[in-house]
Amino acid sequence: MSRKAAATRRRAWAATRYHVIGLVTSLLFIAPIAWSMLVSFKSTTEAARPPLPPWPVEGFTTQSYENLAQYGVGIWTYAGNSLSVAAATVVVTVFISLLAGYGFSRFQFPLKNALFVLIISTVMIPFQSILTPLFLILTRLGLQNTLPGIVLIYVTLHLPFSIFMMRNAFDAVPKEIEDAARVDGASVFLMLRRVMLPLVLPGVATVAIFAFLASWNEFLAALILLTDQRKYTLPVMMAAVRSGQFGTIDWGAVQSGVMLMMAPCLGLFLLLQRYYIRGLTAGAVK
Amino acid sequence: MTAETATIELRGVRKSFGPVDVIHKLDLLVKGGEFVVFVGPSGCGKSTLLRMIAGLEDVTDGDILIAGRDVTDLDPAKRGIAMVFQSYALYPHMSVRENLAFGLEIAKVPAAEIRRQVDAAAEVLKIGPLLDRRPGQLSGGQRQRVAIGRAIVRKPLVFLFDEPLSNLDAELRVSMRAEIARLHRELGNTMIYVTHDQTEAMTLADRIVVLRDGRIEQVGSPRAVYENPANLFVAGFIGSPRMNIVDGTCLDGNRVAIGGTEITLEAPIPAAAAEKIKLGVRPEHWSAGQAQDNALPAQVEFAEYLGSTRYVHCRLATGDLITIEQRGGPEALPGENLWLRCDQRAVKFFAASGEARQGS
Numbered sequence A: 001m002s003r004k005a006a007a008t009r010r011r012a013w014a015a016t017r018y019h020v021i022g023l024v025t026s027l028l029f030i031a032p033i034a035w036s037m038l039v040s041f042k043s044t045t046e047a048a049r050p051p052l053p054p055w056p057v058e059g060f061t062t063q064s065y066e067n068l069a070q071y072g073v074g075i076w077t078y079a080g081n082s083l084s085v086a087a088a089t090v091v092v093t094v095f096i097s098l099l100a101g102y103g104f105s106r107f108q109f110p111l112k113n114a115l116f117v118l119i120i121s122t123v124m125i126p127f128q129s130i131l132t133p134l135f136l137i138l139t140r141l142g143l144q145n146t147l148p149g150i151v152l153i154y155v156t157l158h159l160p161f162s163i164f165m166m167r168n169a170f171d172a173v174p175k176e177i178e179d180a181a182r183v184d185g186a187s188v189f190l191m192l193r194r195v196m197l198p199l200v201l202p203g204v205a206t207v208a209i210f211a212f213l214a215s216w217n218e219f220l221a222a223l224i225l226l227t228d229q230r231k232y233t234l235p236v237m238m239a240a241v242r243s244g245q246f247g248t249i250d251w252g253a254v255q256s257g258v259m260l261m262m263a264p265c266l267g268l269f270l271l272l273q274r275y276y277i278r279g280l281t282a283g284a285v286k
Numbered sequence B: 001m002t003a004e005t006a007t008i009e010l011r012g013v014r015k016s017f018g019p020v021d022v023i024h025k026l027d028l029l030v031k032g033g034e035f036v037v038f039v040g041p042s043g044c045g046k047s048t049l050l051r052m053i054a055g056l057e058d059v060t061d062g063d064i065l066i067a068g069r070d071v072t073d074l075d076p077a078k079r080g081i082a083m084v085f086q087s088y089a090l091y092p093h094m095s096v097r098e099n100l101a102f103g104l105e106i107a108k109v110p111a112a113e114i115r116r117q118v119d120a121a122a123e124v125l126k127i128g129p130l131l132d133r134r135p136g137q138l139s140g141g142q143r144q145r146v147a148i149g150r151a152i153v154r155k156p157l158v159f160l161f162d163e164p165l166s167n168l169d170a171e172l173r174v175s176m177r178a179e180i181a182r183l184h185r186e187l188g189n190t191m192i193y194v195t196h197d198q199t200e201a202m203t204l205a206d207r208i209v210v211l212r213d214g215r216i217e218q219v220g221s222p223r224a225v226y227e228n229p230a231n232l233f234v235a236g237f238i239g240s241p242r243m244n245i246v247d248g249t250c251l252d253g254n255r256v257a258i259g260g261t262e263i264t265l266e267a268p269i270p271a272a273a274a275e276k277i278k279l280g281v282r283p284e285h286w287s288a289g290q291a292q293d294n295a296l297p298a299q300v301e302f303a304e305y306l307g308s309t310r311y312v313h314c315r316l317a318t319g320d321l322i323t324i325e326q327r328g329g330p331e332a333l334p335g336e337n338l339w340l341r342c343d344q345r346a347v348k349f350f351a352a353s354g355e356a357r358q359g360s
Ligand SMILES: Nc1ncnc2c1ncn2[C@@H]1O[C@H](COP(=O)(O)OP(=O)(O)OP(=O)(O)O)[C@@H](O)[C@H]1O
Pocket: B017, B022, B040, B041, B042, B043, B044, B045, B046, B047, B048, B049, B196
């Protein structure tokens, strides 16, 4: 056999191995999601039976989704609550961490590092341990059992990480680009918006995704701070679905809830993933 | 196209970062249309001074005037300056065209006018075909052209360059240097240029400003600075390899003792009898031979061959290391003993304090 043929075979074998391993790994990750999805299309009675085979044998039906939609005051209220809480959390977190990150990165002021360490160190406090004081503060502010109240809590929880993220992002942008913008006549805010923001977008995307996922999925604070059923967010509502009504659990509804909760997260990832692509600052300097 | 030219005047300018004084009470007048180069060792405050003129750094004390107008407290954009940075500092997310247009856009120049000016600048710098690319898709030289283009479209009174060529390779540096010289000829603007590079300073400058530790050591034409350094620092800093400095003691009139050897000079030495004095002679003003009268004994340590010239490093009896430049002639071997003579008219005298003494 010629050396060339051997090389070709070796390359083919390497490619096969690469693809098989990749395929198996991705199957491992996709399987539970696919399972949930298949179950969510079973009828209510079928979903309650032993789970094999995982796909609906009595035909696809959207009955579970309809059941879920009827739940409590209606699924769209909960989804709306969750969405507005998550969106507001993202917007406020991004806005504050952008300005704070820029300030920490570029300005010199007394006690700067002490303040930064103080902010970061709040990450070390498990927030479950301060739920009671948080609850009391919100009550004092008249914000307990309101969505803005819970948004404030989420923003507070995410800011340390987000400010850290944004400071790093700004630190990575060379100072001379900013100087160039100043020579070009840009005011601080114009410079931030037109020059700096596009350069720290990967950082913003990261902050946004984390803030969204965490506030979208957060359960404990929402459970404790929101007492009115109409204010519930999806995780609280899902806990109620999962604990069942009158002793029976609608597994189909649970799985369709999982699908519903996953969809925006997936969408956000797909939307923002291109900002993870590195090298946006390539060519600015050196 | 010779634009109106602007003078730059620094009056008692000081800068401190906290307790550290970086620029000490500095006065300088740059004439309209002049090309001035700041040189000095790393950390001497060249960039800081340039950034103060640009308005990117606050002035601790003193005034800065551009075209007779006090700009000390004005924003960079309102000073009539444009700056080219060492790192190019292009906006990486914008195309070349957008990079050039950004400043004009902020100044609310009409779109058609922006287009015209950007195209004109692209024409001057031959970057027309690159206008739609991003900085990341350009070579180093092209990026520096774009950075210069961004400065040109602002139609500034004054161009400020902070080591614009130091990120380029040697060959590109030579051609960009010629390009900047051409630009200065064509535009006729006042330009201030910071560099580490001796050749850039010598070839580009109308006047060189030598800085050390935030003070001006000497201001003068390249020729004046090279041939008549004001003190030992300038003598050592300008010129490569550096000027050789030899310690001597003035005996009387025109005789000097250098490490036990007595040398008689043609002209009287500007020093009192028995006074210590330093003699500076550039490498090209030495000759080595076997003749022993009026020459210094030295031993060759090593030689560097550079093609057209050869640098021979010799140790004097006093312990001083002397570099001499040779063109042709027999090769000097390490360990060989030579007698060094210098061109007497080229000898510079410095007092022990470092100040130059005028010979006659
Ligand atoms: N923001 C700052 N804070 C404190 N000190 C500074 C700051 N910027 C510069 N310095 C100090 O000021 C001095 C002059 O710096 P500058 O950058 O002007 O030097 P330079 O002559 O341009 O040097 P180089 O040739 O290395 O570029 C240095 O000692 C530097 O440490």
